[in-house]
Amino acid sequence: MKVTDIVEKLGLNVFSGHEGLGREVTGGYASDLLSDVMGHAEAGTVWITIQTHRNVTAIASLRDISAVIITSGEKPGDDTIAQSNEEGIPVLGTELRTFELAGRLYSLLG
Amino acid sequence: MTFEYKVQGGDFTHAGYASSQVKKMLKQLGVDSVVIKRVVVCLYEAEVNIVAHARDGIISIVLDTDTILMKLTDNGPGIANIEQAMQKGYSTASPEVREMGFGAGMGLPNISANADRFLITSEPGTGTALEITINLNSAAV
Numbered sequence: 001m002k003v004t005d006i007v008e009k010l011g012l013n014v015f016s017g018h019e020g021l022g023r024e025v026t027g028g029y030a031s032d033l034l035s036d037v038m039g040h041a042e043a044g045t046v047w048i049t050i051q052t053h054r055n056v057t058a059i060a061s062l063r064d065i066s067a068v069i070i071t072s073g074e075k076p077g078d079d080t081i082a083q084s085n086e087e088g089i090p091v092l093g094t095e096l097r098t099f100e101l102a103g104r105l106y107s108l109l110g
Numbered sequence: 111m112t113f114e115y116k117v118q119g120g121d122f123t124h125a126g127y128a129s130s131q132v133k134k135m136l137k138q139l140g141v142d143s144v145v146i147k148r149v150v151v152c153l154y155e156a157e158v159n160i161v162a163h164a165r166d167g168i169i170s171i172v173l174d175t176d177t178i179l180m181k182l183t184d185n186g187p188g189i190a191n192i193e194q195a196m197q198k199g200y201s202t203a204s205p206e207v208r209e210m211g212f213g214a215g216m217g218l219p220n221i222s223a224n225a226d227r228f229l230i231t232s233e234p235g236t237g238t239a240l241e242i243t244i245n246l247n248s249a250a251v
Contacts, residue, residue, distance in 0.1 A: 032211050033211050033214040033216065034158075034210070034211040034212055034214075035155060035212070035214050035216035035217050035220055036214065036216060038151055038154060038155065038220060039151060039216060039220040039223070039224075043143070043147070049211075051210065051211045053122070053210055054122070054123055055122060055125060055126065055158075055210065055211075055212075058125065058126035058130070059126070059154070061130065062126060062129055062130060062133060062150045062154055063147070063150070079123060
């Protein structure tokens, strides 16, 4: 499945990083602790979080994460958007809470 | 080959710069992606520790044909009890740093889990020094 399929099926906003919408997605990881994601998220996953600052895209880039989904209607910061565009890592958004979004993504990736 | 990077305490905007540069370099050299992952986890955690705790620090990367040695030296508060600092969940990070999702007490354990060799020395009131070595030609820890 590609990032763009997830955007379409879950009705997500695309804040930035449009260039990366064709990236392959192999799984998901939900966490707001950056070291947890750093240590345990696999490459190719979609990362679900309420964190919005630039270190999110830094970690996504370092760990080859396919896309970031920001939950609860939070918006990414300007420097997060800038890095997302530079590196082609989509930053997506939803009004749903992490639990609901993770459940839907889990079913989708089944 | 030796490379040096300066790290500024408190500058979270540029945290991860050295890690990103080293990742690109190893990728260009064709190093196995599992090994690159381990290098990146170690270096990023160590880099963020300087940003979160110290006034400033220096990262020196010594790249050999079969190993990468990462030395990180900071001017910071130092660690009084290293054994305690190495425990999962123990952190002295500020509330602001924790709010960003850092300071969960997972950094040093992450480094320890991914390094082939990890040395940490510290002098309270002066600073902390880390030496992390990873073999480039084997994927297993």
